[in-house]
Amino acid sequence: MNLTLNIWRQSGPSDKGEMRTYPVSDISEDMSFLEMLDVLNEELNAKGEEPIAFDHDCREGICGSCGLMISGQAHGPEVTTTCQLHMRSFSDGDEITVEPWRADAFPVIKDLVVDRGSFDRIIQAGGFISANTGSAPEAHSVPVPKPAADRSFMAAACIGCGACVAACPNASGMLFMGAKITHLGEMPQGQPERDARVVQMVNTHDEEGFGGCTNVGACAEACPKEIPLDVINQLNQDLRRALTHGR
Numbered sequence: 001m002n003l004t005l006n007i008w009r010q011s012g013p014s015d016k017g018e019m020r021t022y023p024v025s026d027i028s029e030d031m032s033f034l035e036m037l038d039v040l041n042e043e044l045n046a047k048g049e050e051p052i053a054f055d056h057d058c059r060e061g062i063c064g065s066c067g068l069m070i071s072g073q074a075h076g077p078e079v080t081t082t083c084q085l086h087m088r089s090f091s092d093g094d095e096i097t098v099e100p101w102r103a104d105a106f107p108v109i110k111d112l113v114v115d116r117g118s119f120d121r122i123i124q125a126g127g128f129i130s131a132n133t134g135s136a137p138e139a140h141s142v143p144v145p146k147p148a149a150d151r152s153f154m155a156a157a158c159i160g161c162g163a164c165v166a167a168c169p170n171a172s173g174m175l176f177m178g179a180k181i182t183h184l185g186e187m188p189q190g191q192p193e194r195d196a197r198v199v200q201m202v203n204t205h206d207e208e209g210f211g212g213c214t215n216v217g218a219c220a221e222a223c224p225k226e227i228p229l230d231v232i233n234q235l236n237q238d239l240r241r242a243l244t245h246g247r
């Protein structure tokens with residue numbers, strides 16, 4: 001298929017950036033969206049032009065690094081990551097707009113690459129447990145109810161891609177943070193730091209410039225791992241519990 005791509009180009013963090021138009025031809029519907037961008041970059045390289053910078057690593061929907069805003073939708077028209085989005089989701093002759101995540105907390109580094117270090121700093125603030133390292137303990141020494149294990153596992157599927165932030169009109173990181181709070185808070189090993197975790201993570205989230213949740217729900221719709229909105233309820237419950245603990 002032949003396509004017209006309108007792509008955000010920005011040479012560095014202080015450049016104001018602009019949209020530029022690139023035609024691409026002979027794109028197979030079996031290519032991933034990133035492979036289609038690879039084809040364009042090979043053409044730009046051959047012409048001696050600067051290739052388009054975009055982030056990626058695993059290309060298997062695991063690492064969360066490949067986020068792009070595609071025609072106004074985080075990761076494009078399917079509920080998946082950009083690397084797992086295939087060109088069969090588009091039609092011959094389509095015009096596609098490709099932009100980086102837009103959020104103050106995710107500043108653009110170059111072209112389509114943003115700095116998601118703010119997510120790392122939220123994790124550093126509280127997204128961990130103090131269980132001993134070393135060899136794995138006997139699994140039955142700490143019984144975990146099956147519903148709690150399942151809910152923890154569901155929340156642990158968050159890959160930190162940032163689509164929830166990009167989709168949210170408030171650029172809130174609360175779905176991401178709620179996933180981490182739920183993942184750790186459902187398990188016995190997550191209890192010692194439970195109160196401090198939520199307070200420190202929320203404080204860091206706010207300091208990093210993310211917005212607050214107003215229950216729009218765009219985050220959960222955009223999430224490639226289908227993290228449900230109710231993890232934000234869990235986050236709010238844990239925060240209320242932490243702030244009133246001992247009173």
Ligand code: SF4
Nearest residue numbers: 158159161162164223
């Ligand atoms: S909650 Fe979903 S959209 Fe947000 S960072 Fe995690 S995987 Fe990505």
Ligand code: FES
Nearest residue numbers: 059063064066083
């Ligand atoms: S490149 Fe790893 S999730 Fe897309």
